[in-house]
Amino acid sequence: MSTPAPVLRLDGLGWSVRGVPIVQDVSLDVAEGEFVAFIGPNGAGKTSLFNLVSGIYPATHGTLHLDGADITALPVPARARRGLGRTFQTSSLWPGLTVAEHVRLAAQAAAGPAASYRIWRRAGHYRQQVEQTLERTGLADRADHLAGSLSHGGKRKLELAVLLVGEPRLILLDEPMAGVSAEEVPALVELIRSVHQEQGRTVLMVEHHMDVLLGLADRLAVMHHGTLLALDTPDAVMADATVQGAYLGEAL
Numbered sequence: 001m002s003t004p005a006p007v008l009r010l011d012g013l014g015w016s017v018r019g020v021p022i023v024q025d026v027s028l029d030v031a032e033g034e035f036v037a038f039i040g041p042n043g044a045g046k047t048s049l050f051n052l053v054s055g056i057y058p059a060t061h062g063t064l065h066l067d068g069a070d071i072t073a074l075p076v077p078a079r080a081r082r083g084l085g086r087t088f089q090t091s092s093l094w095p096g097l098t099v100a101e102h103v104r105l106a107a108q109a110a111a112g113p114a115a116s117y118r119i120w121r122r123a124g125h126y127r128q129q130v131e132q133t134l135e136r137t138g139l140a141d142r143a144d145h146l147a148g149s150l151s152h153g154g155k156r157k158l159e160l161a162v163l164l165v166g167e168p169r170l171i172l173l174d175e176p177m178a179g180v181s182a183e184e185v186p187a188l189v190e191l192i193r194s195v196h197q198e199q200g201r202t203v204l205m206v207e208h209h210m211d212v213l214l215g216l217a218d219r220l221a222v223m224h225h226g227t228l229l230a231l232d233t234p235d236a237v238m239a240d241a242t243v244q245g246a247y248l249g250e251a252l
């Protein structure tokens, strides 16, 4: 039986700034519906790798394929249209807009410029999309709240809602627990679990907290000095002597 083609393939991917390598020779296949978590010390290159995958940084070495198509030279919007979405380490919301307004704007943006001149015709469709997304992300009771008034956990949920309303197949989450209080972490973990398992999306996630990842990730990718040091199941990575020597012992 042949193995299915990967959703995402990174082949020798690298990014150098003025000759200094920040990400080096990263090769990795991600299967449809898989959850791969990226760990590694501060400055290991995790966010830079996500910037390469989402198209914010242009790769200086190697290639990226999405569903078998070479996307190495494609800009961010073209990658988003092909189903690739991401969140950022720092919050990217407008404090003066409501929760529902954020999701509505994201729904309109995801529909593309061609849909913009018939917004009134699609109003019912957008309303339904917003309601469903707020329901799915546990924000329905805060639809009219200003984003600026939400807790850190609420803001993270809203960032996910903004991402999910565009129905991306492959999502990159960069430290979605950053700044979230301990009480809010379980609900956020549960939301990410449902995005992966119930909605069947492929997820790549950077996260420092191993306790969060152990129940979520199919594989752990360990980054160190811009390279992929290890890539395996969480149990195998935790037992890997190289990983322990380079990272786990000191940082986790």
Ligand SMILES: Nc1ncnc2c1ncn2[C@@H]1O[C@H](COP(=O)(O)OP(=O)(O)OP(=O)(O)O)[C@@H](O)[C@H]1O
Pocket: 017, 022, 040, 041, 042, 043, 044, 045, 046, 047, 048, 049, 223
């Ligand atoms: N635009 C840039 N120009 C120059 N150097 C950069 C740029 N972006 C990142 N770097 C450097 O690349 C290295 C990797 O940074 P990156 O943010 O990717 O690491 P990280 O693993 O995500 O770290 P953290 O866990 O702290 O978020 C760091 O030394 C950083 O200073």
